[in-house]
Amino acid sequence: MIKVDVDEERKEILKRYRKLLKVAKPLLKAGDAKLIKKAFNVASEAHKEMRRKSGEPYIYHPLEVALICVEEIGLGTTSIISALLHDVVEDTDLELEDIEREFGIKVAQIIDGLTKIAGVFDYGTSQQAENFRKMLITLSDDVRVILIKLADRLNNMRTLESMPRHKQLKIASETKFLYAPLAHRLGLYSIKSELEDLHLKFVDRDAYEFIIKKISDSRLSRNKFIKNFIAPIENELEDQGFKFLIKGRPKSVYSIYNKMKSQNIPFEEVFDLFAIRIIIDTPYENEKADCWQAYSIVTDFYRPNPDRLRDWISTPRANGYESLHTTVMSQTGQWVEVQIRTQRMDDIAERGYAAHWKYKEKENAPEKAAGSLDEWITQVRTLLENNDGSAIEFMDDFRGNLFQDEVFVFTPKGDLKVMPFGATALDFAFEIHSEVGAKCIGAKVNQKLVSIGHKLKNGDQVEILTSNKQKPTEDWLKSVVTSRAKAKIKDALKEEKKGYMLDGKEIVQRKLKQMKINFSSEIVEQLRAFFETKTTSEFYYKVGRGIIDPTAIKSFKDFKQKKKSRKNPLLHVTDEKSFTKEIKNLKGPDHDQLLIGEDMDVVDYILAKCCNPIPGDDVFGFVTVNEGIKIHRTACPNALELLSNHGNRVIKARWTSQQQIAFLAGLKIVGTDRVGLISDLTKVISNELKVNMRSITVDSDSGIFEGSIKLYVHSTHHLEKLIDNLSRVPGVLKVARFD
DSSP: OOOOOHHHHHHHHHHHHHHHHHHHGGGOOTTHHHHHHHHHHHHHHHTTTOBOTTSSBTTHHHHHHHHHIIIIIOOOHHHHHHHHTTTHHHHSSOOHHHHHHHHOHHHHHHHHHHHHTGGGGSTTOSOHHHHHHHHHHHHTTOHHHHHHHHHHHHHHHHTGGGSOHHHHHHHHHHIIIIIHHHHHHTTOHHHHHHHHHHHHHHHOHHHHHHHHHHHHHTHHHHHHHHHHHHHHHHHHHHHTTOOEEEEEEEOOHHHHHHHHHHHTOOGGGOSOOEEEEEEEOOOGGGHHHHHHHHHHHHHHHSEEOGGGOEETTTSOOTTOOOOEEEEEEOTTSOEEEEEEEEHHHHHHHHHTHHHHHHHHTSTTOOOHHHHHHHHHHHHHHHHHHHOOSOHHHHHHHHHTTTSOOEEEEEOTTOOEEEEETTOBHHHHHHHHOHHHHHTEEEEEETTEEEOTTOBOOTTOBEEEEEOTTOOOOGGGGGGOOSHHHHHHHHHHHHHHHHHHHHHHHHHHHHHHHHTTOOOOHHHHHHHHHHTTOSSHHHHHHHHHHTSSOGGGHHHHHHHHHHHHHTTOTTTTOOSHHHHHHHHHHHHOTTOOSEEETTGGGTSOEEEOTTTOOOTTSOEEEEEOSSSOEEEEETTOTTHHHHHHHOGGGEEOEEEOSOOOSOEEEEEEEEEEOOTTHHHHHHIIIIIISOOOEEEEEEEEETTEEEEEEEEEESOHHHHHHHHHHHHTSTTEEEEEEEO
């Protein structure tokens, strides 16, 4: 047992508290420090017996969350107090009334919002989607609730090392799935990038450490390059009397990883590994002119790529982001991204939503950026009010509006409308008015007739055509991307759908009665999964509409009986807790995870076809309703959603040391085409390594050879050896695994 030095801990707590006060000092008004001290004392007392998983005193957590609120988001005294007290009502006998009496109504309301959704950030919580919806309801009341929760999540991610592996996977995936996009939408780019980097660190540590090392190894040459690149720009800016700061910073680890993955290229081929940022100190009224003047100076020295100019000063992004971006060619033949912005713009880019209010209160401050965020919050409120589907369905709609770029389009009178990338004429119609959307039959885009599903481009001028005979149909949902349009269409379809759902429910009850199966929520959930519908409402609707043939329910009965005959003792298991309990009953107290290759007789599991895991892959088990447990790779394309939305159904799994079975894997091979290349490849596969192939497809175009091979291997080590041998075949340029 580790001996705790109480005096040292007390010194460390006071050190962290003083750091918080020091950072907050510029924001404090008379009497604020006294209130913060009172909140700190209440939190210290409340958490004095509590410790985190790492063994550290629990009070470290609220102190760090409060520090993030001030230092990284720019929030003030009310938020500092709320962050310090955010777990107090949940963990102690203190009531909200006590908080209100001691700290005022605002703090009490924020604590109330944070307490209502405390489950959202609990490790291993089982209702992520529903809790996320509850959290967003508080967005309408006070955005600080969400900002403090993001600070809370950031600290949890920074201290995730002490958690078990399967919990790390769940928490990291949930973070990437929901909270990084939310930070992005609220303009918190630094926090968004760090959350993504930390997600990668815990989901694919090898890739994370590889990129970190590569960035570190190239630091000296990068710094030298940046120094040479910015020297002429600095001199000219000084000569023209600008007050400025120039920073060079590498791209985030996750964005580099993403480019390597999506473009299937090595680290060395990621051309924009870093960006140069020019920050100008200038009054608001001179901002636009000075930024364009700085752009002119940059392009005097370096040739810009005309396709890579982004002007988010004239039309800021929906989350308030303002900046000029261009990519220019350096004298060494390397592309470099240059970002030009003012001190105000940089503050907003780093601190997002909170920073708008600092500038909004000042004279001559711009309303446009903060206004667009207000509009977005209004849209979230509308989405919440109009959503009666499942929480998962709601989340799909909500996420669809978090990470999108914008297009700028105009009404016939020249009014500018900012729409998400991919928005259609029908989205635009609903943006004008819900009645216009409901009666839309088409549009004129730049004087040309187009359909309701026509995708809009930057600069389009759009006139909507309507008819009183028109009404929304189910197919319309495929032609829109905005939450507003989806919500209004679903609203219009609601009554019609309700009738079909009632009919469907009646048919299902009648059919189950004929089959002598009791109608229950458990049976309906199994039917929903069997017919692969997202919700029970959708299942009833499809039966009512005749999309699902009621007679097909008989095949469900046959499937159930077949499963039952296997007498699997873990067939009823539906979550991690139950699984752990049952596996310990069956295999003894030291067993709490699935051993792939040994437990086939104990538990029904299969390898997921979406990612074809093989021994050596990092994996997890996922409890399905009808197919037992599926084993997925942590790098599976579906892992993020499964781990985020259904964390309670994830179980620990690992490969046993001895594997005699062959597993299916896929390889993509790219090379220069030549006579005998396929023969050489098959020799390596079949003769040298005695690997069986299931299929091979080959395509050759303009001297470039591309092949896909599916083959059977015993482990990742076996696969890596095969990739290495194939890479040495003359003419082969690249060999990579695919799912």
